[in-house]
Every structure is written in structure tokens, then in C-alpha cells.
Amino acid sequence: MVNKIKYLFAKNAGKLSSYFLKILPTGGQSFPGLVSLKIGGTKTLGDLSKNQIEKGSILITGTNGKTTTTTMLIKLFSNEYDLSSTVGNNTIYSLSTSLLMKKSEFGIFEYGIRDIEHGTPDLICDLVKPIGVIYTNISREHTQVLGIKNPFEKYVEAKSLLSSSMENGVVVTNADDPNTTFIGKNREAKNNVVYYGLELDDFTDIFEENPVNCPNCNNKLDYEVCYLNQRGKYSCTCGFKRPKLNVKLTKYLQNIDSCDVTIEVNLQNYEGKPVQYTLDLNLPLIGLHNIYNCLTCIATYSVFTTNDNIKETLQDFFENYEFIVPPGRFEILKVAGKTIGVGQGDNGDALKVNSLLMKENLGTDLEFIYTTPDENEEEIFEDHFLSIKALNPDKLVVMPGRVSLKASEEYYDQLKDSFDATYYPVDFDFRQRIDKVIELIKDSENDSIIISGCGEEILFWDELKKEIKKMDEH
Template sequence: MVSKLRYNLAKIAGKAAIHAVKLGSGAGMSFPGSLFLKIGGQEALKSLSDEVDIGSILITGTNGKTTTTTLLIKLLSKDLDIRRSYESNTISAIATGLLKGDGDIGIFEYGIRDIKHGIPDTIQRLVNPIGVVYTTISREHSQVAGIKNPFDQYLKAKTLLSQEMGEGVIITNADDPRTANIGLNKSNDIKVNYYGVASDKILDIFEDEIVECPNCGTSLEYSHRFMNHRGEYKCPDCGLERPKLNVYLKDIEFGDKWTLDIVGNLFNYSVNKDISFNVKITVPPFGLHNVYNTLASITAYATFTPTPEKIESTIGEIFNNLDMSFIPPGRFEVVDVNGKKVGLGQGDNGDAAKINALFMNQYIEGPLEFIYTTPDVNEEEIFEDHLKSIRALDPAHLIVVPGRESVEIAEKYYNQIKDEFNSDFYPLSYENMPERIDKLCELATNSDYDYVIMTGCGEEQAMWENIKQKLIK
């Protein structure tokens, strides 16, 4: 336990640092919190967290964290003053968000790749969240600080963020057996609100792959797949199956705009009782992955709003006025380049690459060129996952470019697939990133094809957003 004097000194220094730096949503969110923790120690974060009247919500997962956090902030800001951080997945960013302002509730994105660096159990203990939101869990970068991180350890790290919660609510994706199992294992301790899809209009385009039961390791049996490993499933051995949905997509109409019919019946933490709602919203054609991000944010909002009577009107106000600017920098987007449809953005893991392929697929009406940016050394599993997306889109021409540092491993990946496709390799240097970016822009702009997708690994925001802005201009 930190002394009151040391805590107050740390808090004064942290708040002073907020005024001394120009805060952004990324690295700028770390310094004041880092200074606070340096002076007060990690235990000071517990005292700081206790000052938030209602408590804090943590959002985690492999994909969709930032978008879900952004949407949840838009929704809850209609009802409450908020302390927040997103696009910066560190303990320092959480501390900065808590220091900044006097909000009634905290909303913090928290990405975790391993237990040692992500310290999820420590974060859970210190922040003592009233809510943990899970988006989806799939294989992330295989390396953390140069060490290969097995998937079971990655899944365990995510689980630890809510494992010791004694009160509050877990909001989790029921269509993902991994996140659903986290909720099922806690359902006897605390409330769990599940969200998912209940419309047969959504169907995966990829070849079925084996998904192991997170409970016993047996191959799951799917009656319907919505997207990648998300769907309606049951384990033939232990009986694990998709739990009953508290919030679900009842229907969807596609077109220039998408209409989503969403039904909810869930536990509201603020009023301590079950509530119901039904909304129809009109949104941009933002891809099936953002349907899940929408469901996650709406479920979290309906769980924690202190004014449940406003749920339907607030959801309508936010989503009916939504445009594509809500997508974080560097994320996948389809832009018009000299009459070509070019889809580009980060796809650093297999799930993200499949999501991007599904998004692009709705635009493709002719031969496609795939510009693929590869993973790095010891990321062969990510390459194998990426290859499924390439094969699913069956490009007329494939271009392979290093996405990370090693040109040698990129060429090795290329040699494994070059005979399967009409393909070329460009050994672009990581050290000369401006040259790499210019060449990728040139390849897209001068493509012989009307449909181009550029995705894979890279600098998560800087490279992709730079390419996107250059192509738009």
C-alpha cells in the first residue's frame, strides 16, 4: 500500500505532466501516467482507480479493441463524464487516463500479448474493473520481445484480465468459443452479458478449418459460421456450446447503407436489473467485423448506462450519424484510386487478414491484384493464416513485399507460394520506409487491375495511414 504523501506527490506530478505535454491518443498518453507510476509505484494505480465514482471498463481482444472503445466512448459520453485512453495499450496510458479529468467512469483499451509484459492479473487487481469487454481472440503476433509466445499462453493472458473479478460484468462475444468460454467460466461468480449474430444472411466465404474447443481441445462442430472461427458451435466431447445471446443482430439489410436490427435483453449494472431494447440503425457499409464491434459497444453501453430509458434514442443518435471517420488510423478501408477500388490497411494476424478479405470481397467484380506484406522471422503461423485469405480471393496477380524487417524471410515466404500464383517479389527495405511506402503506392496506382487489395503486416498505423493518405491525394 502506498503512503498518502507519496501518492499525492505522484498525483501532483502526473497532473502537471498532463499540462506540460500535448496529449494525443497514442504515445502522448503514456508520459504523465509513467511519471505518476515512477513516483508512486504500481500500487498507486489502485488508489487512483478507487477515485472513479462508478469504476472502470477495460476492453481487450485480438481485433476490434480500438473501434469498440471509440464507439463505447461515443455512447457513454451522452450520459456520463468519462476518463479514457485508447490506441495505447499500457499501464501508463491507463494511469494517464485516470489522471485526466474528473469523469464518473473510466473506459480503457488494453491489449495483451503475453503475461509478463501485459501483466493482466496485476492490471485487474489494481484497476479492479467493473467491466471487461472481450471482442475476439485469435492468433496474434507470435513474437513478444523476441520470444515466441504460444497461443495457449496468449489466451491465458487475455483470460487473466477478468479471472479474479468478484463483482461487475463481463461482456463477451458468444460467437467466438474462446471469449465465450471465458464468460462461461465466470458465470457462477459474476454477471456475464453475451453478444453475437442471429441472422443467416451472414455466412463465411472461407474454407472451414479446425477450431479446438477451448475447454477440452476437441474439434468443435459448427452448424453455421459467420466469420472465421465465429459462429454457432458445439463440442461433441465436453458439450461446450454457444451461450444464449443477450444482445444479438436479428437482421441485416445490405446496400449503399446497411440497416441493422439489434435486440437486447441483458443485465444493467447501474440499475441492478434486467432491461430490454430493440433498435434499427443505419450505418455505412463498414464490413462484418464492424458489425461485431457495434454489437460489443452497444452491449457494453446498455450494461453500464445509468439511464437505460435512453438506450434506444442514444444508440440511434450515434449510429445513424456515423461515417467512416470512426475507423482508427491505418485500419482497412476501400478507397477510389483513378477509378480502381483499392482496399488497404493492416492485417497483422490471420483473423484481421480474413476480415479485410471479407470486406474487400463485397466490392470485387473482376480480376483482383493482391499486394501482400509479409510477417517476420518466427511468424510462420501468421503466414499460414495469411495464405488462407490469399487463396480465398484467388488473385489474378500476387505481389509480395516485406511487411516487417527481414527481407530474407519475406523472400522465403514468397518462394513457398510463387508457383501457386502469377506473382512477383519486391525486396523493399524496412530501413528505408519512405521508399517502401512510395513503391507500395506506385504499385497500387499503376496496377493493371480495377480491384486491388493491399494488406498483411507493417507498422500498424504509420505505414498504412501514410499509404492511404498518399493514395487518396
């Protein structure tokens, strides 16, 4: 640990620097943590975690669902504890900044990791000493870092290191994902591992699926059912298989504007006490990806709450929780006599979810305006191809979604023989691409249009949605 005087100086300097946040670009959210760690050294984070958090901290990571899950957990636990928290946190400096700001009882921190070098997950685990690490899923969409391809195995390893030195804590992990199950299995000797997932006998997957290799032996996994991308019921000849579920969705019934779900919970909490109940909920039509987020939230809350009325608390929470569509995320709009689905779909999971929502709102014919990935993102394209095939659009329009026009044209070449497809090589210009999409919508003869794929992250999609909504004003 850091010398006490040096630690106090680093801590106070970091807090003082927070006064500059309002004048720094994008609010400078990481600046106080950066100042503190530069003065006191990296180990200052360990002192901050020890001195600023009374009960302990949990870290939430994964490829998809981190922000939604973290946001729900913060709302739930804020009724029980004084919290320190971060949402959208991807650096040691952001985490340090949150710890600097105040003392609290409990910490809830989202921590995104793309590689070991930049995410330093083993260091974070050593210093923060979390009492829980929560895994949403690990899929192959975020393996590129600063333009450099990071092997998927290294990506999985980076995620696993976030719980690598945790003692006496709880791992909450998605049993439907073989990658997060593998992490859980490797932690069972030292940690209580809580597995969550789906247990649906009548589920039908409309997508073809890419082969998934066993994380234990690298042979091909055999799937009894696929729920979403690599998530499902799987087994391998080496003996690796989906484990018994502690938190499971046993009913998922979609209605016109809502869905009825039943969730069964049977686990051992952080204090070693048994927790068992059945939860019946009526939720908005939030998509299967958000059902997974709800399961993650329910499992985590059940493990770490000291509340004796868990079922009633969760019932009340979900009955009153507003599932807000974040900026840039997929929405179904009714504009100019057309049904238009528009929003970010920059990974396999996201575009599949968007496709499922669009399929439920189709008219008589469909046009798909697909914005492509970049160079070195072939794996994303492969997953996107499956979603496009599942929707089988009457017309396919292909446009660059990211920087490379060359990569975009190569992806188009792989699509054009399977669909009635057209390619528009619009330059890497925010305004030009939005204007082109609006032009295509106005010229389209189809009553249903989906616009999704890759883009300039949230800003592009949010601005595009605003422009589409304006079409009804003219």
C-alpha cells in the same frame, strides 16, 4: 494501500509532471503515471482508482476492435457521466496518467494485453477493481511480444486474468468466439456474464477455415457456421458450445451503400434489472468486423447505463455516428481508372474483412499486392493464405511487409505454386517499398488491385494511401 502522505505526494508529482508532456517525444502520454507510480509504488494505482472514480471503471480488451468499441462507448457515456478514459492504452502508466488528471464519475479504459509479464492483467484487475470487463475477441495474431513468440494459450490466459479477481462486476463477452466464451463460462460463478453474437441463418462464409481447438478440452471444434475466422456457431464432444445470446444480430441485409440490421437485447444490467428491446438500424457498409464492434458497444451500454430510454438513445447515436476510417485502415479508392483497395491487414481478421470489401467492388480482373508477415508470424500467414485463396487473384505480387526478407521469400515459396505469382525482395526501407508499390500500380494491366497485408503499422499504409491518391493529380 499506500500511506496517505506518500500517495498525495505521488499523485501531485505525477500531475505536475504533465506540464512536460508537450515537449516530450510523442507527447509522453504515460509520463505522469510513470512518475506517480515510481514515487508511490504500483499500489498507487489502486488508490487513484478508488479516489478518482466515483461509480467505477470498465476495461475493454481483445485482439481486434478495442479502439473502435472504446471510442463509441466514450461518445455514448459522455452524455451521461463525467468521464475518465483512455484509447490505445497498453500500459499501467497510461492508465495511471488518465486517473491522475481529474476526478470523474465513470472510467472507460481500453487495455491491450499481449502477455502477462508486460500487461500485468491480474495486477490491473486487483488494483483498478473494475465493475466491468469487456472482451471483443481473442485470436492468434498478436502472440509475438518484443520479437519473442508467446504461446497462444498464454495469450488467452493473459486476457482472462483481466477479470480474474473481479467481484460483483459484469463480463461482456463475444459468444461467437470460443476463447472469449471460455472466459465467460469461467466467470459465471462470480459475475453476471452477458454474451453477444450473430444469429444469422442465411450467412455464407466464402473462406476456408483453419481448424479451431476447443479451449476446454483441446479437441477440434465442430462448426455449424463460421462468421469470421474462429467466430461462429460451434460445439464440442466435451459439451462446450456457444452459449445462449443476450445480445444478438438477427438480420444483416446489405444494400448498395448501406446495411439494415436488427439487434435483439435481453439481459440483466449492472444493477440486476432486466433490459429488453429490439433495435432496427440502417448503417453504412462498415464490414462485419464493425458490426461486431457495434454489438459490443450496444451490449456494454445496455449493461451500465442508467438511462431509461436506451433504445431511443442508441437509435439516435447510430443514426448520427460517423464511422471514420482511421489512418492506415483499408479503403476502396477509384484512381487512374482503377479500383484500388489499400490498407493495413496485419492479422487474419483484418485481411478477411479487407478481402470481403474488395470482393464487393471487383472489376473484371484482380491483382493482389501482398505484403508478408515477419519471422515467427506463420500463424498470420496461414490466415492470410485463406484470404488470398478466397479472392483467387489473376496476378499475385509478393513483397516483404516487415523486416525479414528471408521470411518473406519463404512465404512466397508457399504461394507461388497456387497462383501466378511474382516476388520483389525490396529492402526494409519505408520509401523504397512505397515507391515500388506505386510503380506496380502504374504498370498493372488489371482494373482492380488490392494492396494489403503486413507493413510498418499505420504510418506505412497512411503514407501509401496519400501517394496513391496523388496519382489522379498527374
